[in-house]
Amino acid sequence: MRSVDLRDVVLTTPRLTLTSWLPGDVGPLLEVHSNPETMRFVRHGRPESRAETEQLVGCYIAEHAARGWTKWRLADAEGSVVGRAGFGGDDAVRQLAFVIRRSHTGRGLATEIAEALVGWHLSHADGAQLRAIAAVGNDASVRVLQKAGFVEDGTEDFDGIACHSFVHPS
Numbered sequence: 008m009r010s011v012d013l014r015d016v017v018l019t020t021p022r023l024t025l026t027s028w029l030p031g032d033v034g035p036l037l038e039v040h041s042n043p044e045t046m047r048f049v050r051h052g053r054p055e056s057r058a059e060t061e062q063l064v065g066c067y068i069a070e071h072a073a074r075g076w077t078k079w080r081l082a083d084a085e086g087s088v089v090g091r092a093g094f095g096g097d098d099a100v101r102q103l104a105f106v107i108r109r110s111h112t113g114r115g116l117a118t119e120i121a122e123a124l125v126g127w128h129l130s131h132a133d134g135a136q137l138r139a140i141a142a143v144g145n146d147a148s149v150r151v152l153q154k155a156g157f158v159e160d161g162t163e164d165f166d167g168i169a170c171h172s173f174v175h176p177s
């Protein structure tokens with residue numbers, strides 16, 4: 008894995024760079040996670056505080072160090088944070104997840120990184136299945152998953168929220 012500015016570069020796409028996090032990334036992620044529209048279908052369904060975001064970045068740093076994958080930092084060509092993308096779950100089932108900064112949606116960025124992450128998963132699968140969920144009503148997310156090759160195989164309740172369940176047939 009290449010390193011730039013102390014961050015590991017996980018992958019690049021024509022417009023995006025996916026890297027590990029540094030503690031100083033809390034501010035930029037908070038800008039993404041404090042938007043109510045962005046957070047409507049994510050985590051607690053509400054904007055998050057600095058303390059919550061700080062804890063999250065700490066968790067992403069620890070996961071990346073311990074197992075080599077997490078929800079990574081997503082930056083544009085200028086190096087500005089435009090979201091986060093990667094995997095939750097465990098060694099048996101990885102769950103693809105992506106969040107794009109509100110000002111940058113509608114440009115195909117989620118699809119670009121979702122497709123690249125499917126490729127990353129295929130070369131680092133270690134026997135893990137690739138799945139994803141999208142809350143019922145999160146139609147943009149459903150569309151991104153479909154474009155990245157996921158197939159819906161049911162619904163599930165996640166923390167009391169009805170979600171479409173997807174599997175990647177890889």
Ligand SMILES: CC(C)(COP(=O)(O)OP(=O)(O)OC[C@H]1O[C@@H](n2cnc3c(N)ncnc32)[C@H](O)[C@@H]1OP(=O)(O)O)[C@@H](O)C(=O)NCCC(=O)NCCS
Pocket residue numbers: 044045046048049104105106107108111112113114115116117118119140141142145146147148150151
């Ligand atoms: C969902 C999200 C990741 C999409 O990011 P994006 O960069 O705008 O996605 P893309 O531009 O790659 O693709 C969006 C697709 O959804 C479609 N779409 C957008 N809004 C839609 C809606 N309300 N209903 C149906 N389709 C919609 C777009 O037309 C596009 O499909 P197309 O290429 O076939 O036209 C972004 O809105 C986001 O971060 N939302 C908040 C966080 C979130 O919900 N993450 C997913 C958690 S599972």
